[in-house]
Structures are given as structure tokens and as C-alpha cells.
Amino acid sequence: MDAATNALTGQGISLSFGGIKVLKGLDVTFRAGEITGLIGPNGAGKTSLFNCLTGAYSPQEGQIAYAGQSLDGLSPAARAGKGIVRSFQHVALSLDLTVLENVMIGVARNHHAGWLNAFLPLPRGRAERAEMERAAMGALTDLGLADAAHSLPDALPPGMLRLVEIARAIVGKPDVLLLDEPAAGLNNSETRDLMQTLRKLRSGGLVMVVVEHDMDLVMSICDRIYVMNFGEFVACGTADEVRRDPDVIRIYLGSDDD
Amino acid sequence: MSDQNVSLPLSPVDQAGWRSLISAQVGTWLLIAVALCLPLVVAGSWVFALGICFANAIGVLSVSVLVRYGGEVSIGHTFFSAVGAYTVAILDTRFGIPLWLSVPPALALGVVAGILFAWPSRRLSGIYLAVSTLALALAVPEIINNADGLTGGYEGLYVSEPLVPGVKMSLQRYYAALAVLLAVTYGLARLRRSRQGLALLLSKSHPAAADAFGARQVWARVAVMGISGGIAALCGAMLAFAGSTVSPSGFTFWAAIFLLVGSVVSVYGLTFPRALIGGAFLTLIPQFLSASGAWIPVLYGVALLGVILAGHYLPRLTQAMGRRKGGA
Ligand SMILES: Nc1ncnc2c1ncn2[C@@H]1O[C@H](COP(=O)(O)OP(=O)(O)O)[C@@H](O)[C@H]1O
Ligand SMILES: [Mg+2]
Numbered sequence: 001m002d003a004a005t006n007a008l009t010g011q012g013i014s015l016s017f018g019g020i021k022v023l024k025g026l027d028v029t030f031r032a033g034e035i036t037g038l039i040g041p042n043g044a045g046k047t048s049l050f051n052c053l054t055g056a057y058s059p060q061e062g063q064i065a066y067a068g069q070s071l072d073g074l075s076p077a078a079r080a081g082k083g084i085v086r087s088f089q090h091v092a093l094s095l096d097l098t099v100l101e102n103v104m105i106g107v108a109r110n111h112h113a114g115w116l117n118a119f120l121p122l123p124r125g126r127a128e129r130a131e132m133e134r135a136a137m138g139a140l141t142d143l144g145l146a147d148a149a150h151s152l153p154d155a156l157p158p159g160m161l162r163l164v165e166i167a168r169a170i171v172g173k174p175d176v177l178l179l180d181e182p183a184a185g186l187n188n189s190e191t192r193d194l195m196q197t198l199r200k201l202r203s204g205g206l207v208m209v210v211v212e213h214d215m216d217l218v219m220s221i222c223d224r225i226y227v228m229n230f231g232e233f234v235a236c237g238t239a240d241e242v243r244r245d246p247d248v249i250r251i252y253l254g255s256d257d258d
Numbered sequence: 259m260s261d262q263n264v265s266l267p268l269s270p271v272d273q274a275g276w277r278s279l280i281s282a283q284v285g286t287w288l289l290i291a292v293a294l295c296l297p298l299v300v301a302g303s304w305v306f307a308l309g310i311c312f313a314n315a316i317g318v319l320s321v322s323v324l325v326r327y328g329g330e331v332s333i334g335h336t337f338f339s340a341v342g343a344y345t346v347a348i349l350d351t352r353f354g355i356p357l358w359l360s361v362p363p364a365l366a367l368g369v370v371a372g373i374l375f376a377w378p379s380r381r382l383s384g385i386y387l388a389v390s391t392l393a394l395a396l397a398v399p400e401i402i403n404n405a406d407g408l409t410g411g412y413e414g415l416y417v418s419e420p421l422v423p424g425v426k427m428s429l430q431r432y433y434a435a436l437a438v439l440l441a442v443t444y445g446l447a448r449l450r451r452s453r454q455g456l457a458l459l460l461s462k463s464h465p466a467a468a469d470a471f472g473a474r475q476v477w478a479r480v481a482v483m484g485i486s487g488g489i490a491a492l493c494g495a496m497l498a499f500a501g502s503t504v505s506p507s508g509f510t511f512w513a514a515i516f517l518l519v520g521s522v523v524s525v526y527g528l529t530f531p532r533a534l535i536g537g538a539f540l541t542l543i544p545q546f547l548s549a550s551g552a553w554i555p556v557l558y559g560v561a562l563l564g565v566i567l568a569g570h571y572l573p574r575l576t577q578a579m580g581r582r583k584g585g586a
Binding site for chain 1: 326449455456463469
């Protein structure tokens with residue numbers, strides 16, 4: 001009941017760039033309390049769908065709603081305010097900020113100290129910084145990154161930066177969490193830790209969608225999987241259903257090696 | 259994995275970082291102490307020049323903050339410093355209002371001017387934004403001369419109201435400029451740690467990511483220009499007070515260019531020592547060069563070119579050298 005009402009839904013989402021159709025009338029329901037996988041070959045349109053959901057792209061057709069409320073016309077910042085948060089396929093961290101500070105940005109939307117606090121040592125601004133630091137440190141610790149908190153991003157290997165990107169997305173206790181290739185560049189043990197973390201995050205209220213190439217990860221943590229190709233869904237179902245689907249086998253056969 | 263998690267929060271690298279931070283802070287405090295004592299030991303003309311230097315350093319910071327937090331350059335910041343300077347000068351000469359009452363409106367007007375400029379130019383960046391700031395710089399002397407009833411035209415205005423009655427005016431000029439410079443560097447140090455500062459820095463390099471976490475690009479641009487305009491207005495206010503005269507010759511196109519050059523010389527630093535380097539460049543180099551008569555423009559041109567080239571290539575050079583050292 002609750003899961004259905006808090007779903008993130010898209011109806012007839014169509015997106016094209018200069019006449020090239022990238023998304024072709026997609027209907028989706030991402031339910032709360034489930035981890036939904038979104039898989040498909042490169043260029044299938046997975047990131048573009050995320051961009052439509054977060055408001056970075058405006059689809060030419062279709063409606064997007066969260067918990068029954070339309071999101072159409074809302075800016076990415078406004079959607080972030082509604083608790084819709086994403087991670088980026090290409091890690092997007094500021095090299096001027098420490099790892100901890102980059103993650104702190106993930107909780108910024110929950111804080112509202114005014115501009116005077118930014119320049120003067122006022123109690124509200126100090127408390128805000130301390131609270132943001134504490135939350136960010138917690139997320140980093142969960143992902144095994146506590147030691148790197150005070151490093152600058154360019155001192156860290158790509159796998160760790162990927163985890164920092166994810167820490168920033170999960171730290172703000174989002175209602176909708178869209179992860180774009182969260183395991184790209186991770187080694188086996190990092191991937192295992194990540195799976196652990198994502199499983200722990202699954203809760204009644206959270207809509208979680210994971211775009212991922214790592215089939216083991218997707219098959220083992222996702223309750224439901226959408227398979228995408230050329231801007232369309234070719235299959236949708238549980239891991240077992242999807243694994244047996246002839247269209248999915250055709251798409252993935254022979255592309256195992258990339 | 260787990261034993262790493264419970265280790266000390268500071269790795270050896272971080273400890274070295276803290277050590278260099280602390281030694282840098284000691285250097286800054288020493289420099290502040292020297293600045294506080296200097297008027298007791300140096301000649302009056304130097305005290306005057308240093309007051310101007312502090313005011314110029316504030317102007318350098320206004321450009322550097324735009325570079326650091328907005329990723330943009332301006333060649334028109336004399337517009338905002340003129341706003342601050344004339345606010346102080348007009349309030350002083352017309353209404354006899356002393357500095358401590360005229361600085362807040364000067365700051366506010368600078369912020370407003372920055373925001374008003376940011377809004378129409380919010381979609382511009384890089385060279386396009388720089389050129390639109392250039393238009394501001396070119397307009398300033400014209401505006402001042404046209405409003406000569408208020409601004410005194412070419413003649414300018416003379417700022418004479420003391421800040422603290424009874425204290426020697428030359429000392430007031432020096433210490434007021436120093437105090438405002440210190441306040442600005444302190445405020446900027448706090449901004450770096452604030453929620454807004456973090457969001458601005460992310461927005462500079464990854465606007466889409468900042469957007470996805472609630473910091474709109476337009477907000478970032480307007481905020482940075484407001485901050486930068488406000489600081490530039492403080493520069494103008496202190497130039498007016500420390501220099502005692504305000505006239506259009508202080509706010510020419512060249513003055514705007516020099517602000518940018520000063521910012522490059524200080525490697526866009528936002529700390530007190532770095533700002534001083536930029537301010538000293540703006541203030542003292544012309545004085546040294548003026549001793550060389552007809553060669554001034556040539557020497558200044560060469561100095562400018564050298565500085566810009568150094569600013570452009572030095573970071574890459576040091577990076578390349580660091581890489582070689584790291585590889586060895
Ligand atoms: N901003 C854009 N402009 C033009 N084409 C785009 C843009 N974004 C995505 N595309 C195109 O949309 C298609 C799907 O891309 P993408 O969503 O990144 O795929 P995926 O994430 O599944 O690999 C690709 O052909 C890509 O070139
Ligand atoms: Mg993608």
C-alpha cells in the first residue's frame with residue numbers, strides 16, 4: 001500500500017536530441033521499499049532517463065510524478081528539495097573540497113542557516129557545520145572511507161572517488177535514490193561492501209534505482225529489473241524472470257566481455 | 259577493512275598538512291603583528307602608501323573571490339569600487355557622515371550592484387562575461403563626470419570626516435584600511451567552510467551536480483557577484499578614506515585591469531598575506547616605476563605581461579615538476 005503510493009512514476013516519457021529519439025515513450029514505476037535495477041547496453045538511454053527524472057533534461061512528452069505529485073516543470077534543485085537525489089556516472093566531485101566536504105554537500109538541502117552565518121562565527125552556522133560534518137563522517141565510515149575524509153579528491157584512486165560520490169548521494173537520507181553505475185571502477189571487495197551498504201539502505205520509504213553493468217550485483221540486490229535497449233524497455237521482472245527472457249539473452253549474449 | 263576504520267582520523271599526510279597549515283597561520287599572525295606596529299617605525303609617506311596598499315588588497319580579493327568561487331574573471335571591478343568610494347565620499351562631504359556609518363551602506367550598495375549586474379549576465383561566462391564587465395569599467399568615468407553635481411566631476415571629493423575624533427588622521431587612515439582588510443580575509447576564511455561556500459565551489463566545477471543537490475547555477479552566479487561586488491565596494495570605501503580624495507582618475511579602465519593583474523600576482527589567494535602581495539603590486543610598483551620617467555608604460559607593460567604569463571604557466575610548471583619528483 002505504502003510502497004505503491006510513494007512510487008516514482010513516469011508515463012510515456014519521450015526524449016529526443018535533434019531528431020534522434022533517445023527515450024521512446026517509457027512507462028515506469030519505481031516502488032518504494034524495493035531496489036530496482038536498470039540495465040542495458042551503453043547508449044540505451046539509462047542515464048538520459050535519470051536526467052529526465054531529476055529534471056536535468058526536459059522530456060518532450062510524458063509525465064513524471066513522485067508520491068502522486070507531478071514533478072513536471074520543477075528544476076533539479078526543486079526536485080532535490082523533495083528528496084530526489086542521484087549519483088553521477090562520471091564522478092562529479094569538487095577538487096577544491098576535501099572528501100568530507102564533498103559529502104557534506106549531500107546534506108546541504110536539510111540546512112538553512114542564512115548568509116550572515118557564512119561570514120561571521122555565529123552559533124547557528126557553527127552548529128550547522130558540525131552537524132553536516134557528523135552526518136558526512138557517518139556515511140563515509142559506512143562505506144569504509146573514514147580514513148580518506150580529510151584528503152583532497154585528486155589524492156585518491158578512482159574506486160574510492162566512486163564511493164565518495166555514492167556517500168554524497170546517500171548521506172542526506174533521500175526519499176528517492178538514483179545511482180548511476182555505482183560499482184564502476186570498484187574492485188571486488190569494494191563492490192561487496194557497496195552491496196552490503198545498499199542492502200542496509202533498503203527501507204519501506206525509499207525508492208532506489210540502480211543502473212549497473214555488474215550483473216552479479218544487479219541480480220543479487222535488485223527486487224525488480226528493467227532491461228533497456230535503444231530507448232525502450234525490452235523486459236521487466238525479477239532477476240530470475242529477466243535472466244530467462246529470450247530478448248535479454250539476445251542483447252547480452254556475446255556482449256559479456258565488455 | 260575494519261581495522262582501518264578504527265584508526266586515527268588523521269593519516270600522516272594529513273598531519274603534515276596540519277603542520278604546514280599551522281606554520282602558515284603563524285606566518286600570518288606575524289605579518290599582522292608587523293602591520294600593526296609599522297606606523298610606529300616608518301615615515302609618514304610610507305604609512306599613507308601602506309594604507310592605500312591595504313585598500314587595494316581588498317580590491318584584489320574582490321576579483322580573486324570571483325575567480326575562486328565563480329570561475330570567472332572581471333575586467334570591470336572599478337565599477338563596484340567606485341560605488342563604495344563615492345558612497346563614502348558623498349555621505350562624508352554632503353552630510354558629514356563618518357566612515358563607520360558610511361561603510362555599511364557602501365557595502366550594501368556594492369552587493370546590490372553585483373547582484374543587479376549578475377542577473378542579466380547570468381548566462382554569460384568566460385570571455386563573454388569578461389567583456390560585459392569591461393563595459394562597466396568603461397562606463398564608470400563617464401557616469402562620474404556626468405553626475406558632477408554629486409560627485410564633484412574631475413575635481414573629485416575630499417574625505418575629511420575622522421573616524422575617531424582626536425586621533426591623528428594619518429593613523430586612522432592606516433588602521434581603518436588594515437582593519438577592513440583583516441575583516442574581509444576573516445570573512446572569506448569562514449565562507450570557505452560554510453554551507454554556501456561548499457555549494458559555490460561545487461557549482462564552479464560541476465554545475466549540474468550542484469544543481470542536483472539544490473544549488474542552482476543562477477543562485478551561484480548571483481551570490482558570487484554579490485559577494486565580489488560587496489568586497490569591491492569595501493575596497494572603494496577604504497580607498498576613499500585612506501587616500502582621502504576620490505576622483506574619476508582612480509577608477510579608470512586601467513585601474514580595473516590592474517585589479518585583475520594584482521589578483522593574478524597573488525595567485526588568486528584569499529588570505530591576508532596573498533592579498534597583501536596583490537595590493538602591494540597595485541600600489542608600490544607604479545611608484546617605483548614612476549621614477550623611471552618615460553619608460554613607465556613600457557616597463558608596466560612588460561611587468562604585466564610577465565605576471566600574466568607567470569600566472570598562466572607557473573601552476574603547470576610546478577605541477578610538472580611535482581610529477582617528475584613524484585616519479586623519481
Ligand atoms: N545531451 C545530449 N545531447 C545529445 N545526445 C545525448 C545527450 N545525452 C544523451 N544523448 C544520447 O542519448 C543516448 C543515450 O545515452 P545515455 O542515456 O547516456 O545512455 P546509457 O546511460 O544507457 O549508456 C546516446 O546515444 C547519447 O548519445
Ligand atoms: Mg549512462
